[in-house]
Amino acid sequence: MRSIRLGAGAGYSGDRIEPAVDLAASGELDYLVFECLAERTIALAQGVRQADPDAGYDPLLEQRIRAVLPAASHSRTRIISNMGAANPLAAARRICGIAGEFGLALKVAAVTGDDVLDVVTSGDWPIEETGGRISDLGDRLLSANAYLGAAPIVEALAAGADVVITGRVADPALFLAPMIHEFGWAFDDWNRLGQGTLIGHLMECAGQVTGGYFADPGRKYVAGLARLGFPIAEVRADGAAVITKLPGTGGAVTAATCKEQLLYEIHDPAAYFQPDLIADFSDAYVEEIAPDRVRILGGRGRPHNGALKVSVGYLDGWIGEGEISYAGPGAVARGRLAIEIVRERLAITKVDLSEIRADLIGLNSLHPGASSAEPPEVRLRIAGRTQSQAEALRIGNEVETLYTNGPAGGGGASKTARRVVAVVSVLIPHELAHPRVEILETTS
Amino acid sequence: MKLRDVAHSRTGDKGNTSNISVIAYRAEDFPRIRELVTAERVRTQLAGLTPSTVTRFELPKLGALNFVIAGALGGGVTRSLALDAHGKALSSILLDMDL
Numbered sequence: 001m002r003s004i005r006l007g008a009g010a011g012y013s014g015d016r017i018e019p020a021v022d023l024a025a026s027g028e029l030d031y032l033v034f035e036c037l038a039e040r041t042i043a044l045a046q047g048v049r050q051a052d053p054d055a056g057y058d059p060l061l062e063q064r065i066r067a068v069l070p071a072a073s074h075s076r077t078r079i080i081s082n083m084g085a086a087n088p089l090a091a092a093r094r095i096c097g098i099a100g101e102f103g104l105a106l107k108v109a110a111v112t113g114d115d116v117l118d119v120v121t122s123g124d125w126p127i128e129e130t131g132g133r134i135s136d137l138g139d140r141l142l143s144a145n146a147y148l149g150a151a152p153i154v155e156a157l158a159a160g161a162d163v164v165i166t167g168r169v170a171d172p173a174l175f176l177a178p179m180i181h182e183f184g185w186a187f188d189d190w191n192r193l194g195q196g197t198l199i200g201h202l203m204e205c206a207g208q209v210t211g212g213y214f215a216d217p218g219r220k221y222v223a224g225l226a227r228l229g230f231p232i233a234e235v236r237a238d239g240a241a242v243i244t245k246l247p248g249t250g251g252a253v254t255a256a257t258c259k260e261q262l263l264y265e266i267h268d269p270a271a272y273f274q275p276d277l278i279a280d281f282s283d284a285y286v287e288e289i290a291p292d293r294v295r296i297l298g299g300r301g302r303p304h305n306g307a308l309k310v311s312v313g314y315l316d317g318w319i320g321e322g323e324i325s326y327a328g329p330g331a332v333a334r335g336r337l338a339i340e341i342v343r344e345r346l347a348i349t350k351v352d353l354s355e356i357r358a359d360l361i362g363l364n365s366l367h368p369g370a371s372s373a374e375p376p377e378v379r380l381r382i383a384g385r386t387q388s389q390a391e392a393l394r395i396g397n398e399v400e401t402l403y404t405n406g407p408a409g410g411g412g413a414s415k416t417a418r419r420v421v422a423v424v425s426v427l428i429p430h431e432l433a434h435p436r437v438e439i440l441e442t443t444s
Numbered sequence: 445m446k447l448r449d450v451a452h453s454r455t456g457d458k459g460n461t462s463n464i465s466v467i468a469y470r471a472e473d474f475p476r477i478r479e480l481v482t483a484e485r486v487r488t489q490l491a492g493l494t495p496s497t498v499t500r501f502e503l504p505k506l507g508a509l510n511f512v513i514a515g516a517l518g519g520g521v522t523r524s525l526a527l528d529a530h531g532k533a534l535s536s537i538l539l540d541m542d543l
Contacts, residue, residue, distance in 0.1 A: 040522050129459050129520070213454070220452060256452060256467065259506050263465035265456030267512045269501055285505040298505065316523050357518075357525040365526075366533040369492030383525040422523040425459070 003236045004182050006175055006199075007077075009068065010034040011206030011230075013041060013058055017067050019207070019230035022246055024071035027232055031178045032072055034064060034081035035171050035204045039423045042168055043313020045086035046143040056087030057094070057165075065098050065163075073104045073162070080153060080174050084165040086143070088112050089438060091165045096442045105444040109156030111166040113148065113435035116310055116428065120144035125426040127312070134312070134426065142421065143313040146428065149275030151187070152435035153177035159439055168311060170275050172200030175233070183237040190277055194301025195239035197272070197279040202243060202261050202296060206230045209243060209261040211251030224250020233296075241296045242289065253292045262286070275308055275430075277301040307427040316422035317354070320384055320392030322399025323361075324406075324413040327377040334407035335360045335378045338399075341406055342382050345398045352391050356384040379412075385420075392417035445543045451477055453535035460520040461512060462493075462531045464538050468507040478502065478509065480543050486511050489541045490534065493517075511538075 007029045009020030013036040024032055036058050049056025058064075061083040072079055084091040092110035099106040121144075124135045134141070145168035154177050156164040166174075176196040179185060185192045202209050210231045211222040229249025235241045243253055262284060266272060270282040284298040322342070326334045339358040346353065359365035361379035382399055386392045396415020403413055447466065450473045456463045466481055468474040483500040490498075496515030503510065517531050518524035 216452070219448065256469070259467045259508055260452065260454040260465060262506065263456075263463070263467070263503070263508060263510050264454055265458055265463065266510060267458070267461070267463055267501075269503055269510060282501075282503060283505060284503075319525060355525060359527060361527065364492075366528050367490070367492050367537045381527060383527075385523075385525060420523055422520075 001236050001238060002183070003234055004030040004178065006030065006178060006203065006233045006235060007032045008035070008203040008206040008231050010036050010064065011204065011208055012036065013038060013060065015206060017064060019228065019249070020064065021067050021071070022249065023230055023232070024068040024075070024077060027246060028075065029077045029232065032068065032077050032079050033174050033203065034079070034083060035174055037082040037085060037168065039311060040313055040421045042086050042145045042311065043143040043421045043423065046313070049086045054090045057085045057091035058083035061091055062094060062098065065095050069098060069104065070102055073106065078157070078161070079163045080178065082166045082169050082174060084110060084167045086167065088165050088167050092438070092440050095163055095165065096440050099442045103444050104442065106163065106442045107161045108163045108165065108440045109159065109161035110438045110440070111148065111152040111156060111164060111169070111435060112438065113152070113433060114145045114168040116146045116433055117144040119428055119432045120310060120312060120426060125428065128425045128427065130424060137314045140315040141312065142315060144310050146308050146310045146433040147275050148433065148435050149173050150177035150180055152437050154181045156437045156439070157181040159437065161439060171204040172197045172274060173276065175200030175203050176276070179235055187276065188303070190301035190303065192239050193277045194279045195299035197274055197277065197301065198281055198284055198299030199233050199235060199241045199296060202258060203231055203233055205261065205264065207251065208264065209257055210245045210253050211257050214257050214260060220256070222252050226250065242293050243296060244293045253294050255286045255288050255294055258286045258294045258296065273309070274304065277304050306430055308430050308433055310426045310428055312424050312426055313421055314424070316420040318386045318389050318392035318417055319420055320386060320395030320417045321381065322396035322413065322415045323379055323381045324399055324402050324410045325377060325379040326407070326410055328409070331376070331378050332360060332363060332374055334409065335380045337407045338380050338402050338410065339382065341402065342398050346384070346395065349394065349398070351384070351394045352386055353384045354386070356382070358382050389417055389419070446539065447481065447541040447543055448539035450543070451539065453539050455532050455535040457517060457521055457530045460517045461514045462516045462534055464511045464513065464535050466509045466511065466538065471507050474504070474507040481509060481541065483511065485541065486538065489538055490516065
């Protein structure tokens, strides 16, 4: 039975570069897929694009493409990525420019149409998370991008694209699309699409299935995390797949690493909502068949419900933070005293806060209500939400003045203020999004 | 005995909802984990987060449970004031549960 080899070249926008270079050079891949788009990345990138119409794609696109394009082109490995972010067309033009420098003849497809800001602003849609409406966001609304499915990527591959660059697409669809294209799976072959989505889900975070984010000395050992190999999926035409990695790279592919990733960011495993289907992982299972080779089976699917998820970015004020550390006997008591002082100062000086949080890092910052043990040192952290940058800066200032005005022995004060770009979602009918594929070509 | 002795775990986040898997190292331990690690016990273990709901899903073929913990992330990663806005450290806290 026919099979294809898919590699994952990145699991987030800032991911390591070399594992993808290794995959392009010696993975004998048919496809190398880069998933680089976090929830709020597009909202931030829209602002960049407004300032410069040729910008708004992933800032590491150029570096990643330069690193893998010659080897990928030589081994006829096609590249699929959502690094187009807010401007897939400009990203495709840039990739053509890089191909030109290397003297490569290339077809680069840009998938657009995920930007549905017009649709979202023309109907006052309910917001899933808050129970509010889009109009509540007023002029703070930045962006609205629908999670597109596999279809436009399949269309681009059918048109012969060597590189497909998208904006917002459901992450597993980046992997599902080449399976549909290669094996001719129908868009209503629900169980195949479900199994393909399962494989895409396992692959989309790259190193998180090959032993990254897994090691726990004393319980779970993983060797070579500094040279972690990224995953390869060998997928058969019937959907059966093996997850593996390149020999000689660090990390491990085991039943346990695959199970952890299988449930990562999953709610009801029987209802994983995707643009093309509702995937069902409740009967999925994994089998170790050889060292670093795990067979993945049992993904299923059923028809989607007609709703397309749209990620809406909006400005949500500012967060100001200040930190300072205390050590030795009494560190916790001095940290607590410092918190009281800062709270009182913020009230006296009338800093306009809508929410505030105080933690002692080393004691309770990751889990409020943790142990009462006395650690050898703690780091006070105060964070507050404000409407303006000026107010946000005042929070860190009140922590910094603990140097000369607070408890004894405070050291290493730091302060920041950052603008908050928050994300909520709305659901729109499928037919309101209009994906488009545009092909650019270079000649050698 | 701690849950960490018999199971491993990973946390994911979507909006203001955290999901935490609990996966048995050995299949033979799964029935006992299923019996003892209830949604109610998970809520108690993570009480500091004041979640609105805790829902448990069972995946016997993986020897795993999946806990979906709503309202636990201070508004979600894009706006939370928390240091660990994703709640990524919660899996380690859950594994500290006494069995």
